[in-house]
Amino acid sequence: MGGDMVRRAQALNYSLDSIDRMSATLLALETQPDQSLEQVARRTGLNESTALRYLLSLSKHGYVERDEETGSFRLGLELFRLGTQAMEHRNILSVAGPVMAALQDRFGESVNLAANQQDRVVLIKVLGRLDSMRKEGRAGEIDPWHATSLGKAILAALPEDKVHSILSGVTFDRYTPNTKTDMAELAKDLTAIRRNGYSVDDEEVVEGLRCIGVAVRGHNDRVDYALSLSGPKSRMPYSRIQEIGGVLIDSAGELSAKLGASGQTRTRLAV
Amino acid sequence: MGGDMVRRAQALNYSLDSIDRMSATLLALETQPDQSLEQVARRTGLNESTALRYLLSLSKHGYVERDEETGSFRLGLELFRLGTQAMEHRNILSVAGPVMAALQDRFGESVNLAANQQDRVVLIKVLGRLDSMRKEGRAGEIDPWHATSLGKAILAALPEDKVHSILSGVTFDRYTPNTKTDMAELAKDLTAIRRNGYSVDDEEVVEGLRCIGVAVRGHNDRVDYALSLSGPKSRMPYSRIQEIGGVLIDSAGELSAKLGASGQTRTRLAV
DNA sequence: CACCTAAATTGCACCAGATGCAATTTCTAT
């Protein structure tokens, strides 16, 4: 499985403590803005003076900002700037934009794009409906693997061993009565997804919300992204799921091709 | 000027070298993706083994990603995720979104929002026209202080000493024949901007493109953002500038109020 | 208005951990 992936040294022994601490500091600020030094120190487990030194050093570069008035800290805009660059460097948005817009036009539902990043599903773009300010995702959020169409579509496209390594870190939280909360249920679902080519989240995250998702392959056929369409079950009846799934498969195929996937893995295109 | 800003220790002596190096590493990857270890080491000035250790440590947390195939490095999506959070924490987009959309509807031109971040003008949101794929800005880019309506609007709203400290780091590059390339010219412009309440970029960045901008105040009346409308000079004739400027002043005032500015500094509202 | 408490900041001596060199391994291209 996977075979001869380049074994580029182990390159895992390393880990600069300062980078770990830096990351802990940013993560401490992630949950809520305007935290005091004391709060950050507590959350990171760092000594207060150490935390201060990290915070001030990070501030110097704009990764953190400080309110001069209150002395509290929050994430800085330099992260936004670099994050934007990170996004543009993989030129996914420019490629996916038109494809997503076409899907939105065609179905009139929300279209979502997520990335498979370090064992997490990160939502990177959402084209929402103008009306229903319903439960819509926001770019930057992390989605659960086991309950979303995006997560399941990615899982189904990954080799077994990778699936296991990812799921070993999953807590199978229940969001609705429909959420699949154990490995066995999910495994059965993944088999079906591999057969169909698309995944379905049938009110498994939010009641009344149904989503259909498909994996997207990037450079070197890696399963880097997933595309989904989501809407209220009333407008996404079971009778239409196969049709929508087929369209999504085509869209994802188009996207994969433009991202440099070889296409050899894009089987089951609706012929 | 500015008066009794809380003098929160000096807090400037500090600077962890590791954070400086970390930042240098990310910045090295900013210009282009998929760089080799050697390239990063050269750009950062770090020893190759040190650069590798930073890159791998950063990879561990997702700030950097490595192409397993080629071994090259690029910025990671964790930056995007945190950057999104940074943006949301200052809830500017949710507040500015409707205001910007209204401006776009009314004038049919591109609407831009920038932040005043650590002596830089960072574009954070662009509502473009669907047609003209002209020279439009992209979120995340850094704009020149002396030539853009956004930059000048912010400058004009800042106290003199701050203006000087910012401009001391500006190179006054020339982009078009209209670009104001020296301090004297710009100073005169700033005076006019303070009088009018809005700034004008009259083909000073891109030929044929005219922009009108206004500063936006955030919490504690700090000059944190600027709003602008930009379009081809044919559709933004001199005869309409005052009208547009007036509307922008109102929009910016509304925005400032929602962001928690006291409003005492929002003078010159079109009455 | 002076005092008091909690939080933030800084000085300092020690020591952990980062650094760069040089050796080794892996990759790439003949």
Next chain:
DNA sequence: ATAGAAATTGCATCTGGTGCAATTTAGGTG
């Protein structure tokens, strides 16, 4: 296959980060 280039690692050194404790500052109270 083999050379040359790039990447990776081991290791001894020593720099620079750390935490403690002292000090200063901010904010609230009688």
